[in-house]
Amino acid sequence: MDVSDELLGTFMPIVVYWLYSGLYSILGGLHNYRLHSKKEEDEKNLVSKADVVKGVVLQQAVQAIVATILFAVTGNDGEVAINQKSFLVLARQFIIAMVVLDTWQYFMHRYMHQNKFLYRHIHSQHHRIVVPYAFGALYNHPLEGLILDTIGGALSFLASGMSPRASIFFFSFATIKTVDDHCGLWLPGNLFHIFFKNNSAYHDIHHQLYGNKYNFSQPFFVTWDRILGTYMPYELQLRADGGLEARPTKDCKDY
16 A cells, blocks of 8 residues: 655654654663763653653644645645756755754744743743653643744745655654754764764753753754854763763853
């Protein structure tokens, strides 16, 4: 039985989310590569993992509904022949989608920190996870999930002009990147750490009290943080227990 591109575009990122975060949950036992100890994770986080799973499932259900509607409205462009031209078109679409998603999420994310009402009643839910872990990546207030992730994804899809088939790959990639940024690990040879400055250590800084007003960029680049002065550089230090820790560098101010 053939499965439509629209159906795959709707549910593949969800499957990828749980598979990839499940892998990181297993790797979480590698103590020396953790950015926080397991003890810190258990003591500092303010929400149970059962509630996190429920929150993520709710957000993914909303995303699936919106994706279904979006695909129905925009239609299917059909199959695209795989050749050099189509790869160039896909590359352009991916770059546009990444820029649009990053821009939307930076300004919405930053505003949710600056607006005390929105932070207290909406965004603070995500920050109940003080020590990030992989399957908590999409744990948000339902309204935040709709605004940041679902609407942001829809805008990037529409602005780039990608087909449902292309969206399967883009949103699966964006999902993997988002999970990776929240995994709480710094594994050697991780390609995301090589090619992206926005990574697990960078985002871990944001989840700490001293970094709450910095490192808003997600999920790909750090461009807007650098342009608008909210970039907090860091360095990895060895903890007394043998693990790693991301700490702001000495030239950071006002934290």
